Amino acid sequence: MVRIGIIGGSGIYDPSMFDHIEEKKLNTPFGQPSDSFIIGSMNGVDAVFLSRHGRGHRYSPTDLNYRANIFGMKMLGVTHIVSVSAVGSLKESLKPLDIVVPDQVYDRTARRASTFFEGGIVAHIGMADPFCPALNKILFETASEKYPAHKGGTYLCMEGPQFSTRAESGIYRKLGFDIIGMTAMPEAKLAREAEICFSILATITDYDVWYEDPVSIGQVIETAAKNEEAVKGILRRAVGRIADADCPCRHALEGAIATSPDAIPEKVRRDLGLLIDPYIK
Template identity: 50%
Template sequence: MAYIGIIGGSGLYDLMPESTKKVIETPFGNPSDAVEIGEVNGVEVAFLPRHGKKHTIPPHKVNYRANIWALHELGVERIIGLNAVGSLREDYKPGEIVIPDQYIDFTKRRDLTFYDGPQVYHISEADPFCPEMNSILYDTARNLKIPVHNSGTYITIEGPRFSTRAESKMFRQFADIIGMTLVPEVSLAGELALCYSVIASITDYDVWSTKPVDAREVMNIMKQNDHKVRDILFNALPLIKKERKCSCSLRLDNAKM
């Protein structure tokens, strides 16, 4: 049984050469696509493309609740999200990787919780990412000599449009990277007491910069980052054990009203 789930983002739609597809029905509708079960470096994983195999689902239309629920139904206890992001800092450069440890939610219209009543839970999100997996992912990238940052605040915007220059300048006062797909994925995983971490690939400087890259350069960087992300996963997955020593599994303790 796969205890690790991987949610692929922009640029990464295939992870395993051989896999079995499972169509999962959830109380919240259909996930983005069938879940693929297969092995990466000897570790069985469940892979789900966030935007669908052909990238037909924009970030504000992703059924995040169905995606997380489907992985949970398959027995997944740990999730790694793969996200393409823009940089809000000069020293967080395109082509580099960030393992974020905080986030800010700037979305507006998304279904943010599994608990719409009559059951009501208020989970703590003070430290939203799994420290155990974050450490493994960061150390693996460092050992592979991949440029990586072991902390960062990810601000999630609604999309599908990008920020105005004024918005970007505001966001960079509070965050390090920006994207459209972290929330509510991370908090929904928390509501099911799952471990959750992100490998965030920087593709460009956000529009606060006076030297934004062009589309061709972004595509080139995405291809380079795809290779880096695969290398990190290949080497990190065997180090992520089923037994959880973190406190992620305790998120629902004392959270029910």
């Protein structure tokens, strides 16, 4: 059964998007998620929403408990995650209010816990293609029906919470990156470890600082608000097109756990049972 997880800003959540709403607080082996999960259905499809930064935007990109957020989605039976992300553009052809569905990511973060596998267990998963190709295709085709949308491209994930310097922005452009944001990593890594299909629906709020005077957070929020209706429309139409296919994302841990089962500490085995039980005898 398909259950869609949506991670985004609080503006993306609109009670009218969901039927049969229930709010659920979870405690995970990795602590508390950013907020309660909103559970319901969207166009007849089971859906779960999480406000990434918490209601009132309480957590910075660095301070987010990404592990609790993704593990909580897994606990709720989520099979696919659409991560809605406001980004800056590093190319003139990618304009504010455009939609991008990236197919690559470059990780410049340094201060975030980015794996579930620690404390006595090691797993090496493949990340060559960090986003689910099947889910990417659905999101791009749905977005392009009504909005300026771009297929593929590289998302540069910076640490934040500060924006780029002009020197950094110029280097990112020379390296060929397309968009820049602060939350793609480690969301994508953790979703892959949790065997959840994961894609980003990126909404461009501004050109990065290479282009013009430094953007303010007020401008970013104003443009992001304009994008909200587009994003909600895309999500409403896309959820019904997502099938419970036998995607490689759903088998990412197969052959990836390097630790001998008898060497895994009992607490780690219990905490990660939701992920590792199918592979540990």
